[in-house]
Structure formats: C-alpha cells, structure tokens
Amino acid sequence: MEMTLDIGAPAAGGTCVARHDGRVVFVSGALPGERVRVRIDDADPSAKFWRASTLEVVRQSPDRVPDRWPEAGPDGVGGAELAHMDLAASRRLKGDVIVEQFRRLAHLDVDVEVEAADGDGARDGLGWRTRMQFAVTPDGRLGAMAARSHDVRPLNALPLAVPAIADLGLTDMRFGGAVGVEVAASSTGDRLVIVRYPAGRPSAADTRALKPLIATGASVVQMAKPPRPAGAKRKKMPARATVLSGADHVTERVELPDVGTRDFRVTLGGFWQVHRAAPALLARHVARAAGVRPGDRVADLYCGAGLFTVGLAHAAGPDGSVVAIEGDSGAVADLTHNLGDADGAPVDVRRGPVAGKLPGEKTLDVAVLDPPRAGAGRDVVRRIAACRPRTIAYVSCDPATLARDCRYFADEGYRIEQVRAFDLFPLTAHVESLVTLRVLANPPEMR
Numbered sequence: 001m002e003m004t005l006d007i008g009a010p011a012a013g014g015t016c017v018a019r020h021d022g023r024v025v026f027v028s029g030a031l032p033g034e035r036v037r038v039r040i041d042d043a044d045p046s047a048k049f050w051r052a053s054t055l056e057v058v059r060q061s062p063d064r065v066p067d068r069w070p071e072a073g074p075d076g077v078g079g080a081e082l083a084h085m086d087l088a089a090s091r092r093l094k095g096d097v098i099v100e101q102f103r104r105l106a107h108l109d110v111d112v113e114v115e116a117a118d119g120d121g122a123r124d125g126l127g128w129r130t131r132m133q134f135a136v137t138p139d140g141r142l143g144a145m146a147a148r149s150h151d152v153r154p155l156n157a158l159p160l161a162v163p164a165i166a167d168l169g170l171t172d173m174r175f176g177g178a179v180g181v182e183v184a185a186s187s188t189g190d191r192l193v194i195v196r197y198p199a200g201r202p203s204a205a206d207t208r209a210l211k212p213l214i215a216t217g218a219s220v221v222q223m224a225k226p227p228r229p230a231g232a233k234r235k236k237m238p239a240r241a242t243v244l245s246g247a248d249h250v251t252e253r254v255e256l257p258d259v260g261t262r263d264f265r266v267t268l269g270g271f272w273q274v275h276r277a278a279p280a281l282l283a284r285h286v287a288r289a290a291g292v293r294p295g296d297r298v299a300d301l302y303c304g305a306g307l308f309t310v311g312l313a314h315a316a317g318p319d320g321s322v323v324a325i326e327g328d329s330g331a332v333a334d335l336t337h338n339l340g341d342a343d344g345a346p347v348d349v350r351r352g353p354v355a356g357k358l359p360g361e362k363t364l365d366v367a368v369l370d371p372p373r374a375g376a377g378r379d380v381v382r383r384i385a386a387c388r389p390r391t392i393a394y395v396s397c398d399p400a401t402l403a404r405d406c407r408y409f410a411d412e413g414y415r416i417e418q419v420r421a422f423d424l425f426p427l428t429a430h431v432e433s434l435v436t437l438r439v440l441a442n443p444p445e446m447r
C-alpha cells in the first residue's frame with residue numbers, strides 16, 4: 001500500500017513519526033517536516049502502528065543532503081539511517097530523541113546537546129568505524145542484512161570504515177563457506193580479520209580462498225565450532241580459533257587523562273569502542289564525571305578490557321580500591337593483562353554478571369557503569385544504589401534503556417546532575433550518552 005504522509009517528530013531507530021487515520025506510522029528515510037510518498041511495509045489493519053519506507057520526497061526538509069551511502073538507503077542495508085541528513089542537523093535530531101526518551105520513559109526533563117567527535121565535520125561523518133561485522137552472501141561476498149529483513153545483500157563500498165579497513169579490499173574478496181566476517185583496525189595500526197564458519201568448516205578450499213586477505217598483512221583468524229560427534233548430546237561448544245597469520249589480538253593506544261599514554265590488548269571479538277575517537281574522548285569525560293578522589297572506593301561495572309579501569313585506579317590512588325566487573329572471560333583476561341603493573345589503587349577483578357558480583361551495602365564512593373544496549377535493569381540499579389556511591393557515571397549507547405534506568409536510580413534516591421551526549425555513531429541512528437547522578441542527602445523513602 002502506498003500513501004503520502006506529513007512527517008512529524010523523530011523516533012528511535014532513525015525513523016520519524018507520521019499519522020494515518022489516527023494510527024502512528026514509523027517512517028524510515030524521511031526527515032521531520034517533510035511530506036513524503038511512502039510504502040507501508042506491514043499494513044496489518046489490527047496493528048497499533050505501521051512501518052513505512054520513503055519512496056519519494058514531495059516536500060523536502062532543508063536538512064536533507066544527497067545520500068552519502070545510497071546502498072544503505074531505506075530499502076538497502078542497515079547501519080546508516082541518517083546518511084541523507086546534514087551532520088549538525090542529525091546531532092540535533094539525536095538530542096531531541098534523548099530528551100523525548102527521558103520525558104516519556106523516565107518522566108524527567110533533561111537538557112542535552114549532542115557533541116561531535118574531533119575530525120568528523122571535516123569527513124562529513126564518514127570514515128570513523130574501527131570495528132565492523134558483516135554477513136556473507138551465498139556466493140561468498142562480504143554482505144550485510146537488508147533493513148527489516150534477513151536477506152543478505154553484497155556490499156560494494158564501506159564508507160563508514162576508517163581507511164585502514166576500507167583499504168583492505170574486503171568487498172572484492174570471496175569468503176567461501178563462511179557465515180560472518182569481523183574486522184578491527186587499531187590505533188597502533190594492527191588489523192585483525194575474523195572469519196566465522198558453521199560447525200565442521202572450514203574446508204581446505206575455504207582456507208585457500210583467504211590467500212588474498214592474508215596477503216594484505218592483516219592478522220587473519222578462522223573461527224568455527226568443531227562438528228558435533230554423531231549421537232553426542234547437544235551442549236554448548238566454544239568456537240575454536242585458528243590463527244592463519246599474525247596475532248589473535250590488536251593493541252589499542254589511548255591517551256588517558258592524568259595517566260598518559262597506555263596500551264590495551266583486545267583479543268578476538270572482545271569489546272572496544274567503535275569510533276576512532278571514542279576511547280580517549282570517553283575516558284576523559286568519564287574521569288571528569290566520576291570525580292574520583294584519592295582513597296575512594298570505586299566500581300567499574302561492565303568494564304570490558306579496562307578502558308576506564310586504569311584511570312579510575314590511578315585517581316583513587318594507593319589508599320583507594322577498585323572493583324572491576326566483567327562477564328566475558330576473554331575480556332577479563334585482557335583486563336588483567338592491561339592492568340599489568342598499573343599504578344594506583346589495587347583492582348579486584350571479578351568475572352561474572354554484575355548482578356551477582358557487586359560489593360555489599362554502603363561500600364562504594366563512586367560507580368561507573370557502561371552496560372550493553374539492554375541497559376542495567378531494575379535489579380542491578382537497586383544493587384548499585386544499595387552500595388550508596390555518592391556519584392554514578394552511567395555510559396550508554398541506548399537512550400531508551402538509559403532513561404528507564406535513570407528513572408530507577410531516581411526512585412532509589414539519586415538525581416541527575418548532567419546529561420552529555422556524543423555523536424560516536426555519525427550518520428546512524430545511534431548516540432552515546434553519559435549521565436552523572438548524585439546521591440540525595442535525604443532520599444525518598446526506599447521501596
């Protein structure tokens with residue numbers, strides 16, 4: 001079904017809200033204030049809302065620019081939902097989305113301006129991704145999922161990638177037998193490509209097909225689960241890594257405030273911030289928001305390879321203490337390596353879910369948390385609040401779960417002191433936020 005709609009406020013996921021006969025329609029590929037001809041993608045008459053894709057712009061927003069990545073348009077691959085919008089305007093739009101999520105989900109009024117990372121203006125929002133994950137097409141080409149579908153489309157260019165990834169020529173290579181490709185380009189020049197296969201692969205021919213990739217000088221690792229022996233019980237089998245060339249990790253170098261330059265090992269698919277400028281930028285702002293003093297008892301929750309842990313331990317000093325909690329065993333091994341003989345407070349590294357590893361009641365002065373997109377959730381928020389840190393620095397890549405969790409923190413006797421946001425995913429619908437919360441002297445009655 002096709003129709004013409006007037007486009008209203010931005011919504012999550014890079015869509016905007018329009019209405020048709022009172023029903024909400026989330027439209028992709030449109031901008032606020034535009035009139036567009038759309039195709040309704042799922043016209044279920046009983047559905048509360050519909051989704052639609054822009055076919056033609058009838059009245060154009062002044063913020064519309066020529067699409068920087070037409071392959072990723074409304075009908076193309078996901079991952080660049082705002083590639084047709086002026087960069088500064090897209091930051092304002094993301095700020096509006098954050099404010100709206102806090103108003104709707106947390107019943108809190110916040111004020112925020114989304115800040116650009118250094119260098120993104122000059123690159124018009126391109127060339128920033130240092131980590132990318134791809135699907136593989138049936139004929140072995142590098143691909144990505146089409147928006148709102150499971151179709152894998154071949155990719156011809158990687159405009160969001162840093163040059164160190166774009167120059168590998170991955171879109172011209174073949175990854176026969178593989179189901180996925182992950183690539184990381186580090187700040188020290190390391191490049192690591194992980195090629196994932198289904199159980200029982202790769203074959204000798206699959207491995208031979210990777211010769212052009214190995215010739216680039218990048219580290220190349222194959223990952224696959226071993227075939228399940230006939231009759232064996234279904235149980236979780238970890239994927240095995242085979243290093244074909246180079247190393248199974250990259251080294252990242254970050255300028256940390258007050259600490260200086262530090263190296264971080266990040267192994268295989270371990271988490272690292274994806275924007276080339278994000279590690280130093282976030283480390284700087286988190287240190288400021290956390291405001292750790294010598295002697296403080298600090299927690300770094302969902303700490304990954306320790307990007308924030310090193311600076312927090314330095315600030316707490318030898319009289320302080322840090323508890324660092326991370327669920328992924330590979331990341332914990334990297335964290336332990338990265339702490340090395342770091343100065344400052346002793347770090348108590350705890351592996352496991354944050355919910356089960358937090359210290360006891362009233363044992364913290366400062367907590368930093370940086371959970372995955374799903375956020376921390378009510379139970380973890382309550383447990384953190386029970387530790388009664390005076391300051392909480394909450395880093396998030398999802399404004400909806402962040403707003404929800406800030407409501408929970410408010411219910412536990414914390415107030416928002418500041419919300420900052422950074423455009424660490426330019427031309428996409430994503431945005432990174434940092435909220436500073438302070439404990440109230442006279443909290444509302446605990447529930």
Ligand SMILES: C[S@@+](CC[C@H](N)C(=O)[O-])C[C@H]1O[C@@H](n2cnc3c(N)ncnc32)[C@H](O)[C@@H]1O
Binds near residue numbers: 326327
């Ligand atoms: C967004 S990353 C942040 C990592 C780190 N702060 C950084 O900036 O590099 C989230 C981390 O939380 C870990 N994680 C996810 N769920 C977890 C849980 N329930 N408990 C502990 N760690 C978890 C992931 O393995 C990942 O390393």
